[in-house]
Amino acid sequence: MAIRTxxxxxxxxxxxxxxxxxxxxxxxxxxxxxxxxxxxxxxLAVAPDGAPCGFALVRAIAGEAExxxxxxxxxxxRQGHGRALVDAMIDVAEAAGAEHLFLEVAExxxxxQSLYRRAGFEPIARRPEYYDAERGRIDALVMRRTCRL
Numbered sequence: 211m212a213i214r215t216x217x218x219x220x221x222x223x224x225x226x227x228x229x230x231x232x233x234x235x236x237x238x239x240x241x242x243x244x245x246x247x248x249x250x251x252x253x254l255a256v257a258p259d260g261a262p263c264g265f266a267l268v269r270a271i272a273g274e275a276e277x278x279x280x281x282x283x284x285x286x287x288r289q290g291h292g293r294a295l296v297d298a299m300i301d302v303a304e305a306a307g308a309e310h311l312f313l314e315v316a317e318x319x320x321x322x323q324s325l326y327r328r329a330g331f332e333p334i335a336r337r338p339e340y341y342d343a344e345r346g347r348i349d350a351l352v353m354r355r356t357c358r359l
Contacts, residue, residue: 211289230284247269250268251302266296268303274308275303277312304358314353316341331353333353
C-alpha cells in the first residue's frame with residue numbers, strides 16, 4: 211500500500227473514485243477548484259497491485275484544518291488504506307501548524323466513526339440532516355482531533 215499526493219492530472223480519477231464511494235457525485239471540475247484553493251492537499255491510496263483504491267482532500271489554513279473528503283473503494287476497505295489516508299492528512303495539518311483537524315461523518319457510518327476515533331478524533335457536535343442520501347436525510351457527527359503543536 212502506498213499514499214501519494216494527488217494533483218491536477220488526477221482530477222478525473224478523483225471524481226471516478228468519489229462516485230464509487232458516495233451517492234453524491236463530485237465532478238472533476240469540483241476537484242480542480244478544491245485542489246487550486248489555498249491550503250488544500252489531495253492524496254491517493256494505491257493498492258499493492260498498483261490500483262488506485264482511495265482518496266482524501268484536506269485543507270489546512272489559518273491554524274485550523276478540515277477533512278474535505280475521504281473514501282476507500284468497497285473492495286479495499288478494512289485493509290489500512292483509510293488509516294493511511296487519515297495519517298497523511300494529520301501530517302499535513304500538523305506541518306501547517308493547525309491546532310485542530312475537523313471532519314464530518316454520517317451518523318449511520320459506524321465503520322468510519324471507529325476509524326476516526328482510533329486516529330484520535332472525538333465527537334464534538336451534530337449537524338442535523340447534513341447529508342442528503344437515498345435512504346433519507348442523515349445527521350452528521352462533527353469530530354475533532356487536537357494536533358501536536
